[in-house]
Amino acid sequence: MERTARPTIRDVADRAGVSVATVSKVINRRYGVAAATYAHVMRVVEEIGYQASLVAQSLRNSQTMVIGVLVADLEPFSTELLKGVADAIRGTGYELLVYSASGLGDSHDGWERRSLSRLSGTLIDGAVVVTPTVVDVNFGTPVVAVDPHTGTSALPTVVADNLKGAVLATEHLIGLGHTRIAMVTGRPDLESARLREQGFRRAMKRAGIPVDEMLVVRGDYQPEPSARAARRLLDAPARPTAVFAANDVSAIAVMEMARERGLAVPRDLSVVGFDNLPESALATPPLTTVEQPVRRMGREAVAMLLRLINGTDGKTQIRLPTRLVQRSTTAAPPPRGKGTR
Numbered sequence: 001m002e003r004t005a006r007p008t009i010r011d012v013a014d015r016a017g018v019s020v021a022t023v024s025k026v027i028n029r030r031y032g033v034a035a036a037t038y039a040h041v042m043r044v045v046e047e048i049g050y051q052a053s054l055v056a057q058s059l060r061n062s063q064t065m066v067i068g069v070l071v072a073d074l075e076p077f078s079t080e081l082l083k084g085v086a087d088a089i090r091g092t093g094y095e096l097l098v099y100s101a102s103g104l105g106d107s108h109d110g111w112e113r114r115s116l117s118r119l120s121g122t123l124i125d126g127a128v129v130v131t132p133t134v135v136d137v138n139f140g141t142p143v144v145a146v147d148p149h150t151g152t153s154a155l156p157t158v159v160a161d162n163l164k165g166a167v168l169a170t171e172h173l174i175g176l177g178h179t180r181i182a183m184v185t186g187r188p189d190l191e192s193a194r195l196r197e198q199g200f201r202r203a204m205k206r207a208g209i210p211v212d213e214m215l216v217v218r219g220d221y222q223p224e225p226s227a228r229a230a231r232r233l234l235d236a237p238a239r240p241t242a243v244f245a246a247n248d249v250s251a252i253a254v255m256e257m258a259r260e261r262g263l264a265v266p267r268d269l270s271v272v273g274f275d276n277l278p279e280s281a282l283a284t285p286p287l288t289t290v291e292q293p294v295r296r297m298g299r300e301a302v303a304m305l306l307r308l309i310n311g312t313d314g315k316t317q318i319r320l321p322t323r324l325v326q327r328s329t330t331a332a333p334p335p336r337g338k339g340t341r
Helices: 009-016 020-027 035-048 054-061 076-089 111-119 162-175 191-206 223-234 248-260 278-282 294-310
Strands: 066-071 095-100 126-130 143-146 157-160 181-185 216-218 242-245 270-275 288-291 317-320 323-325
Touching: 009 020, 009 035, 020 035, 066 076, 066 111, 066 294, 076 095, 076 126, 076 248, 076 270, 076 294, 095 111, 111 126, 126 294, 143 294, 157 162, 157 191, 157 294, 162 181, 162 191, 162 242, 162 270, 162 288, 162 323, 181 191, 181 223, 181 248, 216 223, 223 242, 223 248, 242 248, 248 270, 248 278, 294 317
Parallel strands: 066 095, 066 126, 126 143, 143 157, 157 317, 181 216, 181 242, 242 270, 270 288
Antiparallel strands: 288 323
């Protein structure tokens, strides 16, 4: 009869011709099993598809050999970061659990505390938490934060040099001759958004160009709010000649709104993004942007987390460099008068 129930440890023992105790030693990596027996049992485990309960395993070993990656949502940034996480975990003996809080809807504040309380100790040995809103609590398990909440993080963190990247983006536009430069900002609760706006303002001040506060509009790193911000900017009587968007998603939304209004990028409007996600190179035209090494951030976060889990010393605050990637969405501003209506 074809087996439909999930294989049990007794099924493994019966098929392998050994005791349940022997199978338990093998799957829990304990001593006292001959190499040939170990290999034989593992072959049977693979053949019948047996999987030990992570909860039961953790209760016996105080270790699950699973790390979690917790995200507020599976959007382009977190998806790209997961690729780096997958690279880093390969060959370590750990498995990966990805957990999204997107089902919570708008009630995202504190999502990482709720999520970790469900997972830590019994399902995962530690977690990489992406864009956490809480940074000053003891989660009871090793945690590394990527792109944390505004303020001084008490957690080990991996970030990009957001300040320098924003300065590079703004200086690029200034160098092309733009003075009426708008910014579509990011999520105000994230340190990265605060630093990108700070970099924009710093570059403008260095160049002696006053910031028109009517041209600084919130986009939250998301398409819809960024589209609304772009509509407000581009429908103004004196629209900007250039926009620095706090991420690529926002920049692409700006470009779409410009296209709807019959504006050509970069002839009528220059646009710079931030992230250098794959979508930026595929945009029409390809987006000039600031690259933060998102995949490397994922790899560094996993390496840091494994050091914490294993109790070894190492850096707990990592800031990675950013650079400007010039493509086809920036040019000199239109002749005087062409940027207004």
